[in-house]
Amino acid sequence: MGIGYLCANFDGMEFSIQGSDTKSSARAGTIITDNGSIETPIFMPVGTAGTVKAVHQRELKDDIAASIILGNTYHLYLRPGTDILTEAGGLHRFNNWNRPILTDSGGYQVYSLSARRKLSDEGVVFQSHIDGSRHRFTPENVMDIQRMIGADIVMAFDECTPYPCDYGYAVRSAEITHRWLDRCIARFDETMPLYGHQQVLFPIVQGSTYRDLRALSAETIASKGASGNAIGGLSVGEPHEVMYEMTQLVCSILPFDKPRYLMGVGTPANILESIALGVDMFDCVMPTRNGRNGMLFTSEGIINIKNEKWRDDFGPIDPNGLVFVDCQYSRAYLRHLFVAKEMLGSMIASVHNLGFYLWLVRQAREHILKGDFASWKNETTPRLMQRL
């Protein structure tokens, strides 16, 4: 890849707001990228290793109607590696997804693989979870790798601050993330996209659960004038009220006219609450991972499909679901697949859960445009979160 330069003020992404709720900070917008547009609020299925686990692209597009998916820098760098990705012509062509992609930077792995890495101001040295080999990640090469992956939205390299976390650590962690951000921006700005579509860089707010640090971090991030801004370091074990408090605080500081992305969140309730606080974008492994483990989110509540009670329930998985699996397979059949450890069970559950999550954010958008989002959210959430 060559070192190039960008036209001043060029923004590879547009964001517009079509409407907002009357009794909350929820808004309905549209993000336009070179690979397609995204109506917000949006849920982005996680496709860490270049695949939304157990789901075909065809299902993602036609049934689930996902408008953007994730990839992960750390995982794709280790496998298949940047040589294969560039040879393929980028991740879009490699995994046959012609809509937008967002790549996480590996900042979450700084947290989740903390036992396997050494963090310094320079960057992070990871010991591969695959073969133990050592790999240095810096703000600079993380930008380069994300250029080679070719995501439409790339994330700044950060440290997802753990929880609980003492104040001193939270300060140092946020400072590292901020220093890294400047290096990310510098490198990103001096390099060019490789595959003919524009890319944008989202910075990430940290600050753990401390209001002053969150505010400081949000102001720092906001000052960069990025195309969109992310909130990281939440949903790592803190109480929900704390997560909402931090989200509300940060949203009040981040620019109104740019999309806000709450990383790693969450449950259906988390998502609706955060939309009300002004968040536009979400991603979470919950619908796929929990789906593979037998947990179904439905319009009627939450189901553990492995439970004996579904053994002879021949009703649809979700009578109100819009995805083809919802009405074509029974709960009894899906339970059988899980009990028998048949892989189709994981596939059906993943398609269903993602279909449900995308349905949920589409509903949210409709109610925001109608102006009754807050009341709809309050009456809907208890039903969605009840255990069946």
Add this chain to the structure above:
RNA sequence: GGGGGAGUUCCAGAGCGGUUAAAUGGGGCAGACUGUAAAUCUGUUGGCUAAGCCUUCGGAGGUUCGAAUCCUUCCUCCCCCA
């Protein structure tokens, strides 16, 4: 017909005189999972009027302070030789 082996809690299978309601798997039941080291992990799995008691290791007797473990006998199954 002759010789040998085995029957243990839902299943397989340890245990071979007391620390055994009985290892370990599996199965069953339940729980967890939030920018994916996860098609993963954890708990539990005889009964009860539960810090205690009752029933349980093919059946019935017996030895012993004490038996799933030793003896007698019966039943059932498996293998080898005719």
